[in-house]
Amino acid sequence: MALLTLLAAVTVAIVRQRSLFGVVVLAGIYSFLMATLLIALDAVDVAMTEASVGAGISTVLLLATLHLTKTTEMSPINRNWLPLLVVLIVGAAVVWGTLSLPPFGVADSVVHQHVAPRYLAQSIVETGVPNVVTSVLADYRSYDTLGETTVIFTAGIGVLLLLRGLRRRDDIGGGGES
Amino acid sequence: MFVVATAAVLITIALALTRAILGPTVFDRVLAGNTIGSLAILLLAVVGFLTGRPEFLDIGLTYGLLNLIGTLAVLKFFRHGDLAYDVEEEHKS
The missing domain is CATH 1.20.5 (Single alpha-helices involved in coiled-coils or other helix-helix interfaces)
Structure with missing residues (x-):
């Protein structure tokens, strides 16, 4: 939970930041926090991808792009509230949709009843791969x-x-x- | 003991993050980013021992390598303004 709060703080900082160089650094920080969060969720392979792609490669790529463009973001000309309204409505709809999902981490939800038991039971016999x-x-x-x-x-x-x-x-x- | 260590590392990450967000200069942000990368490795190791799976240490080593590359790229960009900078070319010109 503490990590999620930190993630939210970094996201707000990225949106408010006008210097694109700072945005690149903050995006790297975001990737590292996200990878740590994924490891806390026990998804080690996804975390490895997030750390190598998010913090490693995309930092370098974004910097190479910054070399070709300007490094400061223009301040918005007019403030338009319609996009914010649309985003809030869509976000509320998504949150409303999650209410009917089964609780997090429950082993006997529908998703885990289809093919997962067979994978867990038969993967050694059928494929011979330990992972x-x-x-x-x-x-x-x-x-x-x-x-x-x-x-x-x-x-x-x-x-x-x-x-x-x-x-x-x-x-x-x-x-x-x- | 590991719980206390985890809490301490999390608080340190929060402090470094504050510096990254407030940081008046770019170098504050770069340093804070590097610090958070190192602290993420620490957190990884501590959480690994907390949940009884010390093999997370290997992943921490990989994170260390990535952190180094990212910081090097940022600093090289800042020093030369170009990632494809070559020392040989400077000597020729």
């Missing part, structure tokens, strides 16, 4: 994981092609100057 999460990701849902990997691979190829085009243009410009 149940790994066996679900890489065996029972392997087509899903293959699709995700394809998407990420395609995105990586796209980014590499874009960067290569930029570099080639730089080379031509440099040659012209000298």
